[in-house]
Amino acid sequence: MKHRTPLREALMTFRRTPLLSGLSVASIGFSLFTIGLFGLVAINFQKALQDLAERVEVVAFVLRGTPTETISTASQDITAFPEVLDVSYVTEEQALGRARRELVEFREAYRDLAVNPLPASFEIRLKPEARDAESAQRVAERVRGFPFVEDVRYGRDWVERLDKLRNMAAVVGLVIGLAFAAVAIVIIGVTIRITVLQRAKEISIMRLVGATNRYIRGPFLLEGAIKGISGGLLAIAMCWATFTIFRTSTTAAGDALVFFGGLQMLLFLVFGTVIGLGGSVLSVGRQLRAV
Amino acid sequence: MIRFLHATKTYPNGASGLKDVSFQIPKGEFVFLTGHSGAGKSSILSLIYAEQRPTEGEVRVSGYQISKLGPNDIPRLRRQLGVVFQDFRLLEYHTVEENVAFALEVTGARKETIPNRVMRVLTQVGLASKARAYPKELSGGEQQRVAIARALVNDPHILVADEPTGNLDERATRGVFQLLREINAGGTVVVMATHNMELVRDTGYRTIELKGGRVVYDSGVDQAAGAES
Ligand SMILES: Nc1ncnc2c1ncn2[C@@H]1O[C@H](COP(=O)(O)OP(=O)(O)OP(=O)(O)O)[C@@H](O)[C@H]1O
Ligand SMILES: [Mg+2]
Numbered sequence: 001m002k003h004r005t006p007l008r009e010a011l012m013t014f015r016r017t018p019l020l021s022g023l024s025v026a027s028i029g030f031s032l033f034t035i036g037l038f039g040l041v042a043i044n045f046q047k048a049l050q051d052l053a054e055r056v057e058v059v060a061f062v063l064r065g066t067p068t069e070t071i072s073t074a075s076q077d078i079t080a081f082p083e084v085l086d087v088s089y090v091t092e093e094q095a096l097g098r099a100r101r102e103l104v105e106f107r108e109a110y111r112d113l114a115v116n117p118l119p120a121s122f123e124i125r126l127k128p129e130a131r132d133a134e135s136a137q138r139v140a141e142r143v144r145g146f147p148f149v150e151d152v153r154y155g156r157d158w159v160e161r162l163d164k165l166r167n168m169a170a171v172v173g174l175v176i177g178l179a180f181a182a183v184a185i186v187i188i189g190v191t192i193r194i195t196v197l198q199r200a201k202e203i204s205i206m207r208l209v210g211a212t213n214r215y216i217r218g219p220f221l222l223e224g225a226i227k228g229i230s231g232g233l234l235a236i237a238m239c240w241a242t243f244t245i246f247r248t249s250t251t252a253a254g255d256a257l258v259f260f261g262g263l264q265m266l267l268f269l270v271f272g273t274v275i276g277l278g279g280s281v282l283s284v285g286r287q288l289r290a291v
Numbered sequence: 292m293i294r295f296l297h298a299t300k301t302y303p304n305g306a307s308g309l310k311d312v313s314f315q316i317p318k319g320e321f322v323f324l325t326g327h328s329g330a331g332k333s334s335i336l337s338l339i340y341a342e343q344r345p346t347e348g349e350v351r352v353s354g355y356q357i358s359k360l361g362p363n364d365i366p367r368l369r370r371q372l373g374v375v376f377q378d379f380r381l382l383e384y385h386t387v388e389e390n391v392a393f394a395l396e397v398t399g400a401r402k403e404t405i406p407n408r409v410m411r412v413l414t415q416v417g418l419a420s421k422a423r424a425y426p427k428e429l430s431g432g433e434q435q436r437v438a439i440a441r442a443l444v445n446d447p448h449i450l451v452a453d454e455p456t457g458n459l460d461e462r463a464t465r466g467v468f469q470l471l472r473e474i475n476a477g478g479t480v481v482v483m484a485t486h487n488m489e490l491v492r493d494t495g496y497r498t499i500e501l502k503g504g505r506v507v508y509d510s511g512v513d514q515a516a517g518a519e520s
Contacts, residue, residue: 004389004396016384205380208342209441210369211397213362 009219010226013195020198021227024191028231029238031187032272035180036239039264042173044257049166051256053131056162058124058139058154064092066120066148074146078122083130083139092120119150133160185275192224192279196287203287213288220284221277228276232269236260292318292449292480293339297348300334300504308334310504311348314511316482321475322511323491324484326501332484333377334504336451339482340374341365353448370398373442377453377484379434381426381441388413388422391441398445412440416470431458439467443474450474452483456490464490 014021062071071089078087090098095118124143126135136154144152196203206216243259260268293316300308309331316322324332337343338350341357350357355368381390391409400408413419416436426434435458442450452471456464468490475481485491491498497511 004393012384201380202382202384205382206393206397207365208340208369208374208376208380209394209397210366210372212366215397 006218006222010222013219013223014226017195017198020191020195024195024227025230025234027187027191028227028272028276029234031180031183032231032235032268033238034183035177036235036260036268037242038173038176038180039260040239040243042169042177043260043264045169047256047258049162049169052162053128054125056126056131056136056154056159058126058136058143058152060122060124060140060143060146060152061119061150062121063148063150064119070148074148075122078124078143081139081142083126083135085125085127087125088123090121090123092116092118095120131159133163185278189279189282192227192276193283193286195223196220196280196283200287203284207288216288217281217284220280224276224278224280225273226276228272228274229269230272231276232272235272236265236268292316292320292353293482294351295335295338295348296350298338298345298350299347300331300338300343301346307504308343309338309345312501312504312506313348314499314506314509316480319475319478319480320511321472321481321496322483323496323498324482324501325486325488325491325498326507328486330501331504332501333453335501336374336453336482336484339449339451340372341368366397370445371448373445373447373450373479375435375438375442375450375452375455377457379426379438381434381437383426386423386425387418387429387437387440390426390437391444394441395444400445408444409440412444415443416440417466432460432463435459436467439470447479449480449482452481454484454486456485456487468494 075087075089078084093116096116099118122143124139126139130136130139136159140152140154143149203216240259243257247257295312295314298312299310302308312331312335324335326332334343338345338357339352341352341355341360344350344358344360352368353371355364360368382393385393388406388409391412392405395405395408396402410419410422413422416439418433418436418440421429421433421437426437429437435455439452439455442452450471455471456467459467464487471481471483498508499506499511500508
C-alpha cells in the first residue's frame with residue numbers, strides 16, 4: 001500500500017486534473033513571461049544607457065607648444081582626480097589621423113593641409129559612478145584651471161539628458177514592473193483558488209476525519225510551489241525563444257542585445273515559486289476557515 | 292461521554308435544526324436516533340463531531356465543549372471519534388485502502404502499523420478483496436462499508452453513524468448492525484441515526500426519537516432520570 005506523502009498528493013493533482021493544472025502553469029508562465037519580456041527590454045535599455053554613459057568624457061584641448069614634461073605631469077595630476085578613470089593624451093598628429101579616418105566628408109579637405117589645424121588634447125574618461133552631469137562639470141572646471149588648457153568640452157547637453165533619461169527609465173520600469181507583477185499574482189491566485197474550490201469537498205472530508213490544517217495544507221503548498229517553478233521555467237523558455245527570434249531577425253542591432261544572467265533567471269524561478277506558494281496559502285487558508 | 296443541555300441549532304439561513312434538546316449518553320451505551328426525515332437526526336450528529344456548533348445551549352463530547360473548541364481542538368476531538376456519514380464522504384480519487392488508511396495517517400499512527408490495521412478492518416466489514424478498488428467502482432452498500440471501516444480504524448471512543456444501513460438490503464443491514472454491536476461490545480459508544488424501525492424494535496437498545504427538532508421520546512430517560520432533568 002502506498003503511503004500518503006505531501007509530494008505524492010501534490011503530483012497526483014497533476015495527473016488527476018491535467019487540464020486545470022496545465023492552465024495554472026500556463027497562466028503563471030504567461031504572467032511571468034510578460035514580466036520577463038519587460039525585464040529583457042529593461043536590461044537592454046539599461047545596457048544601452050551604460051554604453052552611452054561610457055562615452056561621457058571630458059576633453060581638454062591643449063595650447064600649441066606646451067612642453068612634454070608639463071603634459072606628463074598634468075596627465076598624472078588629472079588621473080589622480082577622484083572622478084577620473086583614466087587619461088589619454090592625443091597628439092596633434094593623432095587627432096589629424098583620426099579626423100581623416102572618421103570624418104569621411106572632410107577627408108578631401110584634410111588631405112593636403114600644410115598646417116595641422118587640430119589641437120592636441122587630453123581625453124579624460126570618468127569612473128562609472130561619476131558619469132553624470134555634475135561630476136563631468138566639476139572635472140571640467142578643474143581642468144580648465146591648468147594654464148596650458150585652451151578649452152574644455154564635455155557635451156553638457158547630452159550628459160544632462162542622459163541623467164534625465166536614466167531617472168525616467170528607473171521610475172517607469174519600477175511602475176510597469178510592479179503593475180505586471182500585481183496582475184500576475186491576481187491571475188495566479190484565481191487559478192489556484194479554482195483548484196482549491198474544486199477540492200473543497202476533499203478538504204472538508206480530511207477535516208472531518210481529524211486532519212490538522214497543517215497536514216491538509218502541505219500538498220497544496222507543494223502543488224503551488226511546483227506550479228510556480230514550472231511556470232517560471234516556461235516563462236524563461238518563452239523569453240529565450242522570443243529573444244532568439246528577435247535577435248536573428250534584427251541582424252545589425254541584434255548582436256548587442258543581452259539575455260538574463262544566471263542569477264536573474266534564478267530570481268525568476270524564486271519569484272515564480274513565491275507567487276505559487278503565496279496563491280496557495282491565501283486560497284487554502286480561506287477554504288480551511290470555511291469548514 | 293456525550294451530553295446535550297438545552298441545545299438549539301438554527302442554521303444560518305434561518306432553518307431550525309434542533310430546539311432545546313437535552314440528553315446524556317454514558318460510556319459504553321448504544322443509542323438509536325429515530326424520527327422522520329428532517330426531524331434533526333443529522334443535526335444532532337453533526338454537533339457531536341463539531342461540524343456544526345450549537346446556537347444556544349451546551350454540547351459536551353468526550354470532555355470538549357463544542358461551542359468553545361479552538362482550531363487545534365477540533366482535529367483532536369475528531370480523532371477520538373469515528374463518523375459514518377449519511378453520504379459516505381469518501382475520497383473519490385483514492386482507493387478503498389487509502390481512504391481507510393488516511394483516517395489513521397492523520398492521527399500520526401506509526402506507518403509500519405497502518406497496512407495491517409487497514410486490512411483488519413476491511414476484513415471485518417467484508418471488503419478485503421476490494422482494497423484496491425476506487426469508490427465509484429463499488430456499490431452503494433460497499434461504499435457504506437468502506438465508510439464504516441474508515442470510522443472504525445482508529446479504535447474510536449465514540450462511533451457516530453448516520454443511516455449506516457440506508458443503502459443496504461436486509462441481510463447486509465443485519466451484517467452492519469452486527470458489526471456495530473461488536474464494536475459497542477468492545478466499549479465504544481455507538482450513536483446511530485436510522486429510519487429502520489424494525490431494527491430498533493428488535494434490539495431493544497435505547498432510542499431517542501426526534502420530531503421537528505425536539506426530543507419527543509427517550510427510552511433511556513427512566514434509567515437516567517437522576518442524572519438529567
Ligand atoms: N446545513 C444546513 N443548512 C440549513 N438547514 C439545514 C442544514 N442541515 C439541516 N438543515 C435543516 O435542519 C432540519 C433537520 O435536518 P437534519 O438533516 O438534521 O434531519 P434528519 O433527521 O437527519 O433527516 P434525514 O432523515 O432526511 O437525514 C431540516 O429542516 C433541514 O432542512
Ligand atoms: Mg440526516
